[in-house]
Amino acid sequence: MSKETAIRTGESSPALLFRQVSPGHGDSTLQFRLLHFWDARKNVKRGPGILLGIEMLMIDAEGTLAQGFIGQNRRNQYEKELQRGSMYTLTNYYASNNKVMYHVADQRLVICISHASALSKDEKDIEGILRQRFRVRSFTEFEANCDLRGDLHDVVGHLKLVDGQALHERPVLCTNDDSASRKVMVHLQLKDGPVMNVYLWDEAAESFRLKFDGSAVTPTVLLVTTVNPKRLGGKLCLSSMSSSRVFLDEEVDPTKEYLAWLATNPSITSLVNPVEVVKAETLTIGEIAAFLKHQPAQVAYFDCIATIDDVKLGTEWYYIACKDCQTKLNRGPTTLVCPKCRNEDATAVANYRVELSVYDNDEQCTFIILGDAGKDLTGRKATELIDAYVQENGGVAAELEVPVPQCFIDTIGLTKKFRIKVTDYNFTSTKLSFTATKIVSAAELPPKNPPLQTPPITEWRTQSWLRVVVVVLQLLTTRRKQSVPSVVARSHAELLLHQWLVQTAQSG
Numbered sequence: 001m002s003k004e005t006a007i008r009t010g011e012s013s014p015a016l017l018f019r020q021v022s023p024g025h026g027d028s029t030l031q032f033r034l035l036h037f038w039d040a041r042k043n044v045k046r047g048p049g050i051l052l053g054i055e056m057l058m059i060d061a062e063g064t065l066a067q068g069f070i071g072q073n074r075r076n077q078y079e080k081e082l083q084r085g086s087m088y089t090l091t092n093y094y095a096s097n098n099k100v101m102y103h104v105a106d107q108r109l110v111i112c113i114s115h116a117s118a119l120s121k122d123e124k125d126i127e128g129i130l131r132q133r134f135r136v137r138s139f140t141e142f143e144a145n146c147d148l149r150g151d152l153h154d155v156v157g158h159l160k161l162v163d164g165q166a167l168h169e170r171p172v173l174c175t176n177d178d179s180a181s182r183k184v185m186v187h188l189q190l191k192d193g194p195v196m197n198v199y200l201w202d203e204a205a206e207s208f209r210l211k212f213d214g215s216a217v218t219p220t221v222l223l224v225t226t227v228n229p230k231r232l233g234g235k236l237c238l239s240s241m242s243s244s245r246v247f248l249d250e251e252v253d254p255t256k257e258y259l260a261w262l263a264t265n266p267s268i269t270s271l272v273n274p275v276e277v278v279k280a281e282t283l284t285i286g287e288i289a290a291f292l293k294h295q296p297a298q299v300a301y302f303d304c305i306a307t308i309d310d311v312k313l314g315t316e317w318y319y320i321a322c323k324d325c326q327t328k329l330n331r332g333p334t335t336l337v338c339p340k341c342r343n344e345d346a347t348a349v350a351n352y353r354v355e356l357s358v359y360d361n362d363e364q365c366t367f368i369i370l371g372d373a374g375k376d377l378t379g380r381k382a383t384e385l386i387d388a389y390v391q392e393n394g395g396v397a398a399e400l401e402v403p404v405p406q407c408f409i410d411t412i413g414l415t416k417k418f419r420i421k422v423t424d425y426n427f428t429s430t431k432l433s434f435t436a437t438k439i440v441s442a443a444e445l446p447p448k449n450p451p452l453q454t455p456p457i458t459e460w461r462t463q464s465w466l467r468v469v470v471v472v473l474q475l476l477t478t479r480r481k482q483s484v485p486s487v488v489a490r491s492h493a494e495l496l497l498h499q500w501l502v503q504t505a506q507s508g
Contacts, residue, residue, distance in 0.1 A: 018058075018066040018107045021095050030090045030111065031122070032058040032066070033129045037082050038203070038242050040069065054079060055243065057104060058088075058111070063130050065105035069096075070113045078119060085131060087122035101149045104226045104243050134225065134254050139193025139236075142229040146236055147326065148340065152226035155238055156254050157188040158262060159222055160195055167218050173209045184208050188222060188238075189268075191261070197237040198224060204240035211248050219248040220262065221255045231326075235301060285363035288420065289432060297427040304434075305360060305443045306367065307415040312355035317404045318382045323347040326371060350382040354408055355433075358418075361448045365432040367418060376439035377416070378407040417443040 015031035036057040041049035054075060056068035070078050095109040113119060137153040145151065163185055165171035173184065184200040186208075200208050204224065212219055225245045227238040240246075247255050262268060282303040283291070291300070319328050322338040329336040329346055338346040352374025356367045375381055385405045419438035426434065 015061070015089070017062050018060045018064040018111075019062065021066075021107065021109055021111065023095050023097050023109060025092075025094050025114075027092050030060070030093065031087070031126075032060050032090070033087055033126075033131065034082060034084060035059055035065075035132065036084055036243070036245060041242065054082070056082070057243065059130055059133055061126070061129050063133055064107060065133060065135075066107040066109070066111055067099070067103070067105040068111045068113070074113055074115075078113065081119075081121055083121070087125055087129070088119060089122055090117060090119045092116040092118055102226075102228070102241065102243075103151045132252055134223070134252070136223070136254055139190050139196070142196075142227075142238065143236055146229045146231055149228070152228055152241060152243065154223060154225045154254075155188065155190070155196075155198065155227050156221065156223040156258050157190040157196070158220050158258065158268075159186055160189050161187040162212070167220070170218055171212075173213065186222065191258075197232070197235065198222075198227065199237060199239045200224065200244075200246065201240050203242070204244040204246055208246045211246065215248065221249050221258045223247040223252065223255050223258075282417070285358075285360050285365050285432070288422070288434065289363070289365075292422065292427050295427075297424045298422075300422050301437075302420045302422070303417050303440055304420050305415065305417050305445060306358035307360070307445060308356050308411050308413065309359050309364070310357040310412060311404055311408050312357065312366075313404055315355065317352070317354045317408070318350045318386065318402075319353050320348045321351040323349045326351060350386055352382045354404070356411075356436075361445055363432075365434065367420075367434055367436045369436050371437065373419075373436050373438050377411055378405070380407065415443050415445055417441050 014029075016026075016028040018030070018032075021030075034056060037054055040052040040055045042052055043049050051072055053072040054070040056070070058066050058068050060066070090111070090113075092114065094112045094114045096112050097109055099108075099110050134154045134156075135151075136156050141153070142155070145153075159167055161167075162171040163173060182202055182205060184205040186198050186200065187195050188198045189195050208222075223246070224238070224240060226241050226243040228241055229236060229238055231237070249255055249259060282305065285304060285306065288302055288304060291302075320336065321327060322329055322340065322343070323346070327338055327340040329338055329348055331337075332344060335345045336348050337344050351371050352369055354369040354374060356369060358365060358367050369377060378385075385407070386402055389402050389405075417440040418436040419440050420434045421437050422434060
C-alpha cells in the first residue's frame with residue numbers, strides 16, 4: 001500500500017503537531033485545517049510584482065497556526081484543490097526557517113510543499129480543530145512593533161470614518177478602475193488607544209467594499225488580520241498585507257464580542273469627534289510650551305505655523321539610518337547595526353536632521369526637521385544632495401564633510417505649517433526644541449493681536465481725580481440722612497480719601 005493511500009484511509013501513524021516540526025525534510029504526517037491562502041509575490045517598484053507561488057495559513061488540533069508555501073512551479077498541481085475551511089493531510093514536506101520578515105503564524109518554520117509531498121483533502125471534518133483563530137493586539141503592542149517588519153497581528157475596533165466620511169452619512173466608496181480604488185482608508189478606534197489610520201489595499205480593500213456596501217445597516221466594528229504597523233508622517237498607522245482578511249460586525253467571534261462591549265459602553269463611540277480625527281490641532285509655539293508644562297508626559301502631535309529665521313550651521317545635517325525602520329545605525333566591528341531591528345548587517349540610507357530657528361508672533365524656538373519633512377521642505381532626498389556634492393567635489397561621502405545644502409538656506413524667510421511631535425523628552429527638557437515630522441503646507445502667520453488701548457498717564461490721572469470728586473460729593477449729600485455709626489464710617493472713609501488725594505497730588 002502506498003503512503004498516499006495510507007494517509008487517506010487513516011492507517012498512518014498519529015499526525016504530528018506543528019510545534020513538533022523540526023527544520024529540514026520531514027516524512028511524518030501533518031493534519032490541519034486550511035484557514036486562508038493567497039498569492040506570494042516579490043514586490044517590484046511601480047509594477048505588479050513577481051508571482052512566487054501560494055502562501056497558506058493552517059491550524060492544527062492544538063490551535064497552533066503555521067504558514068505553508070507552494071512554489072509557483074507546483075501551483076497548477078494543487079491550486080484547484082485548495083478550499084478555505086477544509087481539512088487536509090500532508091506528508092513528505094520541507095520545513096524552512098528562511099523567512100525572516102512578516103510572520104503570520106505562531107510556528108516560525110514555513111512548511112513547504114516539495115516534489116515528494118503528498119497533499120490530500122480530507123472528506124471527513126474534525127470538529128476539534130478550530131475554524132478561525134485570531135491574534136488580536138493592542139495599540140501599545142502595535143507601537144512596540146512599529147516598522148520592525150516582524151510579526152503581523154490582527155486589529156479590531158469600531159469605525160469612526162471611512163475614506164474621510166462619517167458613518168451616519170453612509171459613506172459612498174470609490175469603485176472606479178483606477179489607483180484610487182486600490183485603497184480604502186478607515187479611522188479605527190481601539191479599546192485601549194487613540195484613533196488609528198488603517199490602510200486597506202487591493203484584495204483587502206475590495207473585500208471591505210463588497211461587505212460594507214452589501215450590509216443592510218452601516219457596519220460598526222471592523223477586524224483586519226495580519227496588519228503591518230508603520231509610521232507615516234510621524235503617526236502610527238496600520239497597513240493591510242496580501243495575507244490580510246477583513247471581517248465586519250457579526251461575522252466572527254472577536255467582532256461579536258466587540259459589538260457586545262460597545263452595547264454596554266455606548267458613551268465610548270462619542271469620546272472622539274470624527275472631525276478631530278482627521279485634523280491635527282493648530283497651536284502656537286507658546287501654546288505647545290504651555291501644554292508641555294501643564295499636561296502629563298505623552299506622545300502628541302500638533303500643527304504649528306512658524307517662519308524660518310535661520311538654519312543651524314556647523315553640525316551634521318543628516319544621519320545614517322536603517323532603511324527599514326529609519327533608526328540611527330550604530331557602527332559595529334565590520335558592519336552597521338540597527339539597534340531597533342537588531343539587524344547586524346543593516347542597509348543604510350541618509351536621513352535629514354536639520355535644526356531650524358523659527359518664530360511666530362509671540363515666541364521663538366528650534367524645530368528639528370527629520371526624515372520626510374526635509375524632503376517636503378526642499379523637494380529632494382538627503383541622499384540625492386549628498387551624492388551631488390560628492391560628484392562636484394570628488395572623493396567618498398564618508399570622507400567628506402558635506403555642508404548644509406543651499407536649498408535649506410533658501411528656505412529662510414518662508415512660513416510653513418509644521419506637523420510637530422512631542423515625546424516624553426520634551427516634557428523634561430529645558431530647551432524649547434520640537435521635532436517636525438512633516439511640512440503640512442505653506443502658510444501665513446495670523447495677524448497679531450492689537451495692543452490694549454491704554455490711555456495716556458495724564459488722561460488716567462484726570463479720570464482718577466474726577467472719580468474721587470464724584471465719590472466725595474456722594475458722601476457729603478447722603479451724610480445727613482444716615483445714623484451715627486454710618487456717619488462715623490463715612491467720616492473715616494473721607495479721611496482716607498483725603499490722604500489719598502494729598503499723596504496723588506504730591507506724586508503728580
